[in-house]
Amino acid sequence: MALIKRAMAKHEAQMHRLLTEILDDKYLASNFYFKGGTCARMLGFLDRFSVDLDFDLAKKADRKKCRVILDDIFNKLDLKIKDESKEALQFFLGYSAPKGERNTIKLEVLDKVFYSNKYESQHLSLINRTAICQTKDTIFANKLVAPVDRFELGFSIAGRDIYDIHYFFLQGYGYRAEVIEERRGKPALDYFKELKVFIEKKVTENILNEDLNVLLDYEKFRKIRKHLKQEVLFFLDKEIEFLSKQNKE
Numbered sequence: 001m002a003l004i005k006r007a008m009a010k011h012e013a014q015m016h017r018l019l020t021e022i023l024d025d026k027y028l029a030s031n032f033y034f035k036g037g038t039c040a041r042m043l044g045f046l047d048r049f050s051v052d053l054d055f056d057l058a059k060k061a062d063r064k065k066c067r068v069i070l071d072d073i074f075n076k077l078d079l080k081i082k083d084e085s086k087e088a089l090q091f092f093l094g095y096s097a098p099k100g101e102r103n104t105i106k107l108e109v110l111d112k113v114f115y116s117n118k119y120e121s122q123h124l125s126l127i128n129r130t131a132i133c134q135t136k137d138t139i140f141a142n143k144l145v146a147p148v149d150r151f152e153l154g155f156s157i158a159g160r161d162i163y164d165i166h167y168f169f170l171q172g173y174g175y176r177a178e179v180i181e182e183r184r185g186k187p188a189l190d191y192f193k194e195l196k197v198f199i200e201k202k203v204t205e206n207i208l209n210e211d212l213n214v215l216l217d218y219e220k221f222r223k224i225r226k227h228l229k230q231e232v233l234f235f236l237d238k239e240i241e242f243l244s245k246q247n248k249e
Contacts, residue, residue, distance in 0.1 A: 008049050015051075019034075023131055031058040032056075032058075033056040036139070039134065080093065082104060088109070116181070117134060135176075144175060151202065159211030189243040189244060
């Protein structure tokens, strides 16, 4: 486990370098809105490792200009483009690392605008920079949508989505129902019912183990893995019960 921690620390250092350069560019800093697991971790409200950099792209942004600036940053940091999307600002960036260790950063800037997402400027103490970030309740809402959305787009399931939902519920975080309703095209109550069935049928212990055993400290992973799925279902049941009562009032 110590080897995994050291490898992850190296990966985080590479992500921090890249994020610092992005935020030091005035154009990117004003048009890239930080989000996702790495954002949550750096803001102190998620306790697992996260390995990607995810952003929303401002509606006003010039994607071609962003690409030119990013290319300069990649060259400056000696990051090699191993793969990229032809349709979006999505890159898989290689960096030098010993054989067998993680050596790729995924950088994605989503240009699909969801009007219900909310953002605010936040200080990222780990790199001493300020970024425009999704609010906590926006991140939680998007994370709630992620399991079904990810499966519909690519038939994949990420154990980290389930862990994050569990962690956010456990901490008592609120979520923006408007985000769920916009992204899924249905009331939050109906989506929670859908999500519960999805997790019951699709999420296995193997899926959770494969994703989380390198993203959590061993002791945290050992303590939670047996209870994770059932507790998420419990939280969803309670949320369904709460929303159902609200609808009747």
